[in-house]
Amino acid sequence: MIEIRMHGRGGQGAVKASMVLAEAAFQGGKYVQAFPRFGVERRGAPVEAFTRIDDKPVQIRSQIYYPDGVIVLDPTLIEVVDVTKGLKKGGWILINSDKKPEDYDFGADYEIHTIDATKIAIENNLGSRAAPIVNTAIVGAFAKITGLVEMDAVEKGIDSAIPRMKEENKKAARQAYNYIHK
Amino acid sequence: MKMTMMGNYAASWGAQLSRVQVIAAYPITPQTLIVEKLSEIVADGELDAEFIKVESEHSAMSGCIGASAAGARAYTATSAQGLALMHEMLHWAALARLPIVLTNVNRAMAPGWSIWADQNDSLSQRDTGLMHIFASSSQDILDSTVLAYKIGEQVLLPTLISFDAFFLSHTMEVVDMPPIEDVDKFLPPYNPEYKLDVNDPRSFGALTSEEHYYEFRYKMQEAMDQAINIIKKEGKEFEKLTGRYYDLIHPYRCEDADLILVTSGTIAETTNVAVDELREEGKKVGNLKIRIIRPYPKQDILNVIKNCKKIAVIDRNISCGYHGIFAQELKSALYNETNIPVWGYLAGIGGRDVKIENIKEIADDTLKSDKPEDLIWKGVKL
Amino acid sequence: MAIKFRTDGKEVKITGEKDMPPMAASLGLMTWNKTGSWRNLRPVIDYDKCIDCFICWKFCPEPAIIIVDERPVIDYDYCKGCMLCAEECPKDAIITEVEGK
Numbered sequence: 257m258i259e260i261r262m263h264g265r266g267g268q269g270a271v272k273a274s275m276v277l278a279e280a281a282f283q284g285g286k287y288v289q290a291f292p293r294f295g296v297e298r299r300g301a302p303v304e305a306f307t308r309i310d311d312k313p314v315q316i317r318s319q320i321y322y323p324d325g326v327i328v329l330d331p332t333l334i335e336v337v338d339v340t341k342g343l344k345k346g347g348w349i350l351i352n353s354d355k356k357p358e359d360y361d362f363g364a365d366y367e368i369h370t371i372d373a374t375k376i377a378i379e380n381n382l383g384s385r386a387a388p389i390v391n392t393a394i395v396g397a398f399a400k401i402t403g404l405v406e407m408d409a410v411e412k413g414i415d416s417a418i419p420r421m422k423e424e425n426k427k428a429a430r431q432a433y434n435y436i437h438k
Numbered sequence: 439m440k441m442t443m444m445g446n447y448a449a450s451w452g453a454q455l456s457r458v459q460v461i462a463a464y465p466i467t468p469q470t471l472i473v474e475k476l477s478e479i480v481a482d483g484e485l486d487a488e489f490i491k492v493e494s495e496h497s498a499m500s501g502c503i504g505a506s507a508a509g510a511r512a513y514t515a516t517s518a519q520g521l522a523l524m525h526e527m528l529h530w531a532a533l534a535r536l537p538i539v540l541t542n543v544n545r546a547m548a549p550g551w552s553i554w555a556d557q558n559d560s561l562s563q564r565d566t567g568l569m570h571i572f573a574s575s576s577q578d579i580l581d582s583t584v585l586a587y588k589i590g591e592q593v594l595l596p597t598l599i600s601f602d603a604f605f606l607s608h609t610m611e612v613v614d615m616p617p618i619e620d621v622d623k624f625l626p627p628y629n630p631e632y633k634l635d636v637n638d639p640r641s642f643g644a645l646t647s648e649e650h651y652y653e654f655r656y657k658m659q660e661a662m663d664q665a666i667n668i669i670k671k672e673g674k675e676f677e678k679l680t681g682r683y684y685d686l687i688h689p690y691r692c693e694d695a696d697l698i699l700v701t702s703g704t705i706a707e708t709t710n711v712a713v714d715e716l717r718e719e720g721k722k723v724g725n726l727k728i729r730i731i732r733p734y735p736k737q738d739i740l741n742v743i744k745n746c747k748k749i750a751v752i753d754r755n756i757s758c759g760y761h762g763i764f765a766q767e768l769k770s771a772l773y774n775e776t777n778i779p780v781w782g783y784l785a786g787i788g789g790r791d792v793k794i795e796n797i798k799e800i801a802d803d804t805l806k807s808d809k810p811e812d813l814i815w816k817g818v819k820l
Numbered sequence: 821m822a823i824k825f826r827t828d829g830k831e832v833k834i835t836g837e838k839d840m841p842p843m844a845a846s847l848g849l850m851t852w853n854k855t856g857s858w859r860n861l862r863p864v865i866d867y868d869k870c871i872d873c874f875i876c877w878k879f880c881p882e883p884a885i886i887i888v889d890e891r892p893v894i895d896y897d898y899c900k901g902c903m904l905c906a907e908e909c910p911k912d913a914i915i916t917e918v919e920g921k
Contacts, residue, residue: 275442275610282442282612290442291609294554294789313612315711317574317605317704318793416442535843594842632845641846653837654844661842 257310258404259320263339264329267299272417273329273391274305280395280413281309284405289314302337309404327398328352329373329390340366350397352390371397371436373428380424380431392418396429397436407433440614445606448576448613449515449541449599450475452583454485455621456539458513462490462501467553468607469517469543476513495520499527499540506536507642509633511587514538517603518545518552518559525563528596532567533654534643535661537590537597537628539583540568544703544754545603546788554789555602557703557755561731561763563598567658569665570732572702573601576613578729581682584616588625588672593661602754603789605704616680624679662733669730686735688727689742691717695724697805698743700751700768702728705785705792709752712797723801728764736771749778750804752797752816754786761813779810785817855882859901862917863894869913876905876914 260277264270271292278290286309293304306320322342328334331353339349340362348367351360354375357368373393383389392414399405405413407430414425443451449472453461461480463473480489488505492498495516502512516524521542531538546556560570569590573579579601586597601607634642646654669686677683690710692698701709706727716723726742728735743749749772753762760766765782772778781804786792800816832847834840841847865876870892877885877892884899885892894905906914 278610279442282440287612288442289609289611291604294604294608315707316794317602317609317708318791321793533843632841632843639849641850643844644846646844650837650840650844653840654842657842 257308257314257316258325258402259323260307260309260325260327260398261320261323261343262305262307262327262329263333263337264303264305265299265333266297266301266303267387268303268329269389269391270303270305270329273327273394274307276391276395276413276417277307277398278309279417280399280405280410281307283412283416284409286311286404287313289316291319293319302333323347325350325398325402327394329394331355334360348401350394350401352394369397369401369436371432373397373432376428376431376435380428382421382424382428392425393428393432396432399429400433400436439617440612442610443576443613444471444608444610445576445579445601446471446543446608447475448580449583449601450479451613451615452580453513453539453541454479455580455616455618456511456513456584456587456625457485457618457622457627458487458539459510460488460490460502460505460512461514462492462498462505462512463514464492464495464498464516464520466495466517466520468545468603469515469520469541471607472515472541472543495523496527499524499531499538502538502540503527503531503534503536506531506538507534507634509628509630509635511591511628512536512538513540515541515543517543518547521559521563522547525566528563528566528568528598530643531596532658535594535632535658537587537594539586539590540596540598541579541583542598542600543603543607544572544600552788553603555605555704555754555786556788557600557753557763560598560600561755561757564732564763567595567662568732569595569597569662569730571597571599571730572728573599573606574703574706574727574729576606576609576611577682578684579606580613580615581676581680581684584621584625585669585672585676585684587628588676589665589668591628591630592668593665594630595658595661595665600703602704614680614682620679624675665733666735669733684729685738686728686730686733687738687742688729690725690727692724692726692742692746694722695746696722697748697750697801698724698726698746699797699801700726700728700749700764702731702764703754705752705754705797708792708794709797712794712801715794716798716801721801721805723805731764731767734767734771739768739771740775743772743778744776746778748781748804748810750781750783750800752783752785752792752800754784754792756784756787765812781807781810781814782812783814783816790817854897855900856884856895856897859896859899860919861901861903862896862919863899863901863903863906864915864917865892865894866913866915867891869911871911871913873910875908875910879904879908 278288377388546552
């Protein structure tokens with residue numbers, strides 16, 4: 257079982273991102289669970305969401321404390337919250353950022369990836385310049401770095417989980433998939 | 439067809455698959471999504487039902503009572519304070535023998551204001567005469583809704599389906615949605631013998647002296663007793679249709695267990711995983727999930743626990759002044775029947791997360807202990 | 821127990837509680853239950869004063885005031901003698917008599 261934690265800000269779509277990720281994995285034949293940290297959300301405040309992916313039905317019903325990977329939707333959060341908290345040794349961190357992985361230092365225990373999902377989102381008219389919707393680009397990058405989900409499952413997931421602008425979202429996911437290096 | 443959905447939507451789709459005819463509901467977190475989705479389904483013409491927006495939960499249940507008395511299949515959903523406000527009408531629905539299905543998202547009672555998982559809200563309705571299911575997965579929520587109508591309409595009792603706030607209500611997971619044609623074969627339209635009918639008028643709910651009231655209670659209890667066999671029978675029918683079997687209890691690795699953990703709701707699912715880990719450590723531990731608490735599956739429980747040495751009950755609820763309600767119920771079932779000692783633990787109150795490690799600690803503590811205790815506050819910060 | 825007749829003509833044989841409905845429901849219409857026997861005050865309409873406003877008909881909670889040939893008529897089989905009609909009559913056309921005198 258793979259457990260993923262998503263860090264975002266209220267209103268940024270972290271919960272939706274956890275669900276798009278789960279939907280993509282489900283379309284790829286996996287069993288999934290996706291849920292928010294159970295709290296009351298405020299716009300702009302740090303929020304967390306979680307995804308579990310497994311080959312068999314997921315029975316664990318507690319929240320995720322020791323994730324295999326962490327996704328950071330907003331790089332400014334890194335100074336505010338401990339994004340590596342509980343992250344398993346050898347775990348990966350995927351950051352939405354225009355910087356390079358080597359610009360971040362989380363110690364030697366983790367594998368770091370960056371993707372400029374904001375730029376991809378804006379190029380594809382997803383959301384606004386002030387509030388770009390980065391979910392689908394992030395899921396594309398996730399598919400590449402983990403190899404857990406094929407790109408066609410990601411596209412099916414977008415078809416099923418995203419109500420509008422499906423083609424733009426798929427394009428964003430593909431761009432991120434092709435851009436990021438494993 | 440397998441698809442992903444949140445637990446709340448599993449409740450909505452369960453009602454839709456059951457072809458409910460009247461929905462009367464009032465929104466409350468974390469239940470809101472259930473009726474929001476149903477109102478969309480009705481507005482889109484995907485379900486031929488009357489959606490009544492009411493001014494309170496008391497009215498929601500009253501609306502369902504009127505509809506059900508007229509022979510309609512009625513549905514509502516609520517949570518915590520809303521369920522408490524419904525209380526008077528729950529007695530009414532049960533004594534009027536109306537097979538309404540009510541979904542309750544288990545949420546802690548205020549104050550302090552809380553929206554998180556806790557079973558005290560629905561267990562406070564234990565004695566109203568509703569059958570009471572604790573669902574532990576989204577699949578369970580959806581399937582239980584269909585089953586509740588099938589069973590309730592035979593024994594003429596309403597059903598309360600409870601499930602944990604957020605751990606299920608707002609968690610998306612994979613659910614196998616049966617085709618509505620299959621559900622139609624399983625669940626025929628509701629057509630009660632006694633109903634409000636202008637062509638065959640009769641009065642309902644009139645003054646009832648002691649000459650008859652006692653007998654109404656007797657018949658209600660008789661219906662609960664019959665429900666036990668009907669739950670099993672319909673569970674098997676449903677299994678033929680879907681491959682999924684639902685019973686009053688679901689034991690997991692209990693056959694040779696020295697210690698049986700007794701759980702309900704989402705804690706039961708996490709406990710299955712904990713049991714696997716404990717077994718790998720060589721500890722003979724099993725998990726007995728109580729899915730239905732009314733009617734109480736006393737004989738089923740006795741059959742499962744008869745060879746174990748210890749029992750530990752995990753309660754996400756408390757009857758203050760005594761102890762956990764599932765523990766009380768279990769001990770009353772065991773008295774006169776067996777001498778197996780019972781430990782009562784509290785965990786997860788007010789939505790506090792119950793992790794695998796917490797459950798393993800409970801198991802380890804019980805295995806080590808030689809003196810049973812009624813009330814152990816697991817993880818209380820004092 | 822007695823055999824009761826339903827208005828639809830069907831017979832219901834009651835030999836004990838087991839034949840009764842499982843909830844507080846009557847076996848059929850309650851027309852056989854002539855509640856007029858409960859009455860100790862008797863409203864009587866003075867048709868000389870009555871202006872056929874039908875306020876009594878509207879207010880009767882039973883309802884035991886029926887309209888016959890476009891005039892209000894009290895159905896003493898069911899009138900319980902609450903005297904609401906007399907209270908509401910704008911012309912004081914309903915007289916109160918004591919039953920059994």
